[in-house]
Amino acid sequence: MGSRESACVITQVRSTGKARSPFRYPGGKSRMLRTLRPKLDRLVAGKRVFCDVFVGGGSVLLDVAARYPDTKLVANDADYGIACFWRIVASDQYPELCNLLRDAEVNVEAFKRMKVRDLGNLSAVEAAYTRLYLNRTSYNGLGRLPQGGKTQANPKYSILSHWNLDDLITRIENCHRLLAGRLEVTNLHFRDFLRAHRYEPCYLDPPYTVAGLGLYSISMSHQEHEDLANLLLDRADWLLSIDDAPQVRKWYRGAAIRKIPVQYSIVGRKTRCKRTHELLIADRVHGQAKNATIHIPRSRAASQGRARRTPHLHMRPSTQRGPRCASGESLRQLTRRFAPNAGQRGCWAEGQLSIPS
Ligand SMILES: C[S@@+](CC[C@H](N)C(=O)[O-])C[C@H]1O[C@@H](n2cnc3c(N)ncnc32)[C@H](O)[C@@H]1O
DSSP: OHHHHHHHHHHHHHHHHHOOOSOOOOOGGGGHHHHHHHHHHHHHTTTSSEEETOOOOHHHHHHHHEEEEEEEEEEOOOOHHHHHHHHHTTTTTTTHHHHHHOOOOHHHHHHHHHHHGGGGGGGGHHHHHHHHHHHHHHHGGGGSSBBBTTTTTOOGGGGGTTTTHHHHHHHHHHHHHHHHTTTEEEEHHHHHHHHHTTTOOOOOOOOOSSGGGGSSSSSOOOOHHHHHHHHTTSSEEEEEEEEEOHHHHHHHHTTTEEEEEEEEOSGGGGSSSSEEEEEEEOHHHOOOOTOOOOEEEOOHHHTTTOOOOOOEEEEOOTTSSSOOOOOOOOOOOOHHHHHHTTSSOOOOOOOOEEOOO
């Protein structure tokens, strides 16, 4: 593809503000993009590379690709079918994937045959096709039960409800134009990925810690989540979205944590759109905001008798505008000035320290 053609498409995607994922992904971030963008901008602006460590349906990857046409992209997922999909979409083989979709038989019998396929024994194109087929024809995109059930009794909720072939192919073609020549895809466990990309900015959207076990073909144990937190707390340039659970706040003590509203659409029939919230967690530098407050919790380290040098940052929700720091001092300097004892052995206390204007 000529660079002129791809530049033209990028402009088109930019003007509509959308590059849509062909997947229906549980926990997908398409509905959160507006909230995520300012944080992603802090992470990506001025950088040569952007890494999406748990790419899944790729809504964040596509958004960054459209808004940062000169940034090189790296996408990773431990799910082989997902990794194959993004690899094929960014390659010259994407028409083969489109042809498989055009020839697809979409009914319950075919669904059952697709479901038992061993992706590891398939070519990358076949694996990508199988993963997408199961996603578009199953209940909630989970790949387990056919949409509409085995009997297909209600034509409103049939296996074809989310199978709009023309739209799917258009989405794949748009993704190709956006990603071709600039996307590298890996199929690694996050530990290996983070080791290989030690100094590159990473966005991370791991499976949920509470509901994650039922949602993805590959999920993460609590031990893996804790390992992820330890790896991240030891590096810079990262942004993570995750469910709000007590263990998550414990694992990420020391990082900047912010609560953000979310609307889920892939849930049971009665609660089609459910409002809730998630956490956005960042390394301290990227988590710093003008209206941040310094939150000094009773620290685990202090209770274990170990000293810590700096308190944790806790971001205020955007609706509560907090005092701003007009002096230009860093949060660390402010902490030293206003809470000189913070972090010293035995001096941790529950409380908030506002930054003066
Ligand atoms: C919440 S989904 C990502 C959704 C994506 N951000 C989106 O907007 O569509 C989590 C993804 O992590 C992948 N995953 C699970 N365990 C993993 C691991 N140990 N290493 C890398 N990826 C993993 C799953 O296959 C799944 O695609």
